[in-house]
Amino acid sequence: MGGRELAETCAGLVRVVLLRVLAGAAFGAMLAALLLPLTVRAQAFGPPDGVADPIHWGDFGEAELVSISTAYPVEVYFCTDGGCVMVTDAPSAPFEVELECWAAPCSVWVRELVTAPPPPASAPEEWQSAVVLAASAAERAASAAEGSRAALDVLIWAFIATLPFAGYFVGARDA
């Protein structure tokens, strides 16, 4: 085998390896693009620490009025990607609280405190403070999650940006 043939063989091998690597990267990128948002979404809806038996939970987006009717005092947790915060501790029941989700998905968890004393008939001041607390806590959680989400977005878009080149080489090989 001459020097020229040897060089061509080596170049062909390198080309094949590069194509395989690019095709694998493209497949991995698509898999990551599929799985990463799902992972983030799943973490957002996990039960908060210390809440063993939530009687109600649900997801919501943007501003939404959450109404909870129960005969007993409850603990309400508001969760985002950044974690969970207790919105209000043992308010009067039934009650309504307005929660605004700055960075969807958000979720709300409610635990009934059956051992606590019965609530008074009404306590609007406590509800109002609960709304303010929920707003500031949600804002902090959203700002904390914003940085990590932006980095994740850059990573996923960088993967996607490699896909046309990977497709180009695979297409040229298949022709």
Next chain:
Amino acid sequence: MPDLSALTPGDVVAVAAGVFAVGYVAGLVRAYLRKLVWVA
């Protein structure tokens, strides 16, 4: 850069598959054109 949180996972996969397909077709077309030129 579009916000990924505004897209569903299905949308992201669709975008990824779309850009890969565009590149794939471009590679195919270029390879066939080169073969045509050689034949001519």
